[in-house]
Amino acid sequence: MTGSPTVRRRRLATALRRLREQTGMTADQAAKEIGISKSALSRIENAQVSVLPPVARGLLELYGVEGEEVDALVQVARDARKRGWWQAYDDVLPEWFEVYVGLEAEASEIRVFQPQLVPGLLQTPDYARAIVRAEHPDAPTEEVNRRVELRLRRQESETSPKLWAVLDESVLHRPVGGSGTFKAQLRHLLDAAEQPGTTVQILTFGAGEYGSMGSAFIVLAFPEPADPGIVYLENRAGSLYLEGQQVREYSRVFEHLVANAASARESRDLIQKAIDRL
Template identity: 40%
Template sequence: MREKQGMGENTPGPSSRRQPPTVRLRRLAAELRHLRQDAGLSQDDVAEKTGVNIVTLYRIETAKTKPQLRTLIALLDAYGVTGSRRADLMALQKEAKQRGWLQSFDANLPDQYTALISLEAEAQQAINYESLFIPGLLQTEDYARAVIRGVLPTAAEAEVENFVTARMQRQALLENETPLRLWAIMDQAALCRTVGSDAVMRDQLSHLIQQAQRPHITVQVIPFSAGAHPGMPGSFIVLKFPADDPDVIYIDSMAGDLFIEKETDIQRYNDICEHLRAIALSPTDTTALIASLREDH
């Protein structure tokens, strides 16, 4: 996760009880929306045909709520869905709220933060660009603690430790039998700012070098010499999922956090990723730069 402002990955915000979406719930919502459209029915038509409230239908199709089984059956009947596809969608409804380790994590985490964790846990690949921070999945515990304390100077110690624990547990995604594939791109500024102390930064940069050697992790740095680049407006994460599920873009800013799922916006961020990869140092040259900066500490 990222370390910075607002309600997001980098800076924890206030807690919330709203359940985060899951990939399964998003997939079910998209399938039901497409089935209705393929049947040539409006939401009003479906409400009249099935008795499902139009507000409920809207919330189901936008993944804001999980349909009850009887509601799903009514919708599938209205759309004429039978056989294996019907069975698959009913199985999807049963699994729609499975959220991995977060489901049992005893912590008061803000809503957007838990949403990011939940989606990240189901992703196959994450592309994380950071302008000022070491990416959260590659942070050491001491660096994460120093960042959270620095960004939230009035936070109680228990709150700081709560977020440090969550951040460290997230990193288990990189240790799974089928680990998350992480492509971390960061501006050189993220490496040059001393966070915590020289000792904290030395350990953090050493950890970054070690992680960059792993086959499922790619680390690239955009050097100061690259000049202005498309990543300067701010950090973001692109989450990519299996089974052709659409990407999700997560943006964190002082104004608040945002999940982007519109196809044209997703393509724009993927294009930005390609540009950043092209202007960044190669992984080998990145490791050499990190090693040289480590010596400064």
Template identity: 35%
Template sequence: MTAPGGTPARDKLQLRLALRDARTKRKLTQKDVADAMEWSTSKLVRIEGGNVGISVTDLKALLFQYEITDEAEVGRFVELARAAKKAAWWQPYRDYFPPEFITFLGLEASSIRLRQFQQLVVPGLLQAPEYIRVLMQLGSPPPEQQERGFAIRTQRQKLIADGGPEMFFIIDESVLFRQIGDQSVMRAQLLHLKELAARSNISIRILPFSVGVHPGMRESFEIFELSEESSNYALQIEGILRDRLFPEPSSETARYVDIFFRLEKLALPKEETPGIIDERLRHMT
């Protein structure tokens, strides 16, 4: 278990995974532990699921049950629990967005790797400011709603800072041609995309028109890899009316992970992305 760091959402995820790992290593069921602690089973389920926090008193009692008594190790668990309780940056926006979107923000902030396929627009994490502003006008929402949307998207982009998670993007070639805003907006966006493609923790690959029919044609989607555990993925699928979020591993998440890896085999190498963007810029009037 590593020390606290990153975001409260990431610390919360690390804590619940560490507690679950400690229980399974001792071959205890959730009911075994709940009975021994004189808790309801649902309480432990909620703690391990990240739906509720855990007090330091309860945490120490739980660690004792798992035979974790080393002072330094207990101290690391306690630090993690306290860090997980800090307010995340999106707390002020909870009243303005549905719970699924808040969960999405937490999953994205908690990920150790992000994988996204986008066939309509530049992925949100890679959008330039004026490109975002044009998209926020879709549907003519009130100005204050546009500003909230802009603020959240730019805040999300802080994940791109050095030391953030690994990010793998596959973008349909049509996105480079779809006019969002005027020529100056598109030119700034393409230059921004080229700059980001040079980052060490970001891979941006183009899926060319020449591949024809491919497995990602129906939907854009984002995959969140939450730990080094096998298949520990969450998923968001974009929709016209609403997005669909799958916060836990499932057959659905496994299917989209497979689709993403199939798309990687079709996409052009990331080393070619700057040249493709330059070619598009040369043909812009």
């Protein structure tokens, strides 16, 4: 399908929360008026669950929304309940990462800083498999293959987002998967860096210290003004999604990383030199 149900759910949640606040109603009051619990409304407004179209219509009418605007937002509610392609990987896709994949699927721009590894959107199958095996050493081969398949499927975005990756130079020196796999990965990274819409910059050792040192992050931007940007942070136990002022803060950090990193052309030369050393 075109359009991510995760993004639609988030858009509707933002609209419903804003409309309720404009009326001056508390969440408890609004929930009682339409016959749902306060906790259910909270989950709806925080985009944790999809809202049934009749419930969405009831809330909109309660908030004084009329005519075409009601129909448009109810349609968003319907779209938000459709299945995304990634839900076919529920067996290997944790809930906290499912949200990210749904957001990534409709992003128009992805800015990623990675201090240790080639980002997932630029990984080769063998490089990805080596990482998955390191993260899940006891997983059976079938599960490993499913995880790799999911990672590669993410690279086939219908939206063709602009991708800007800043990588610490250490990424070019960590032979993930052995020299053969690593060399093929670096060649793939170099090819990607030469494609329109993809920028790769290397933050060299000579740059010294920098903001967010040792901490990867991703900033997502979306084509619709109704879908504000988001920052994604991940750790082994789960993930964190940041919005508003924190998106602006991480965007400033990314701009500083870009300014301190080697230029795109210089970075391609650095990647080629790393390939030549192998």
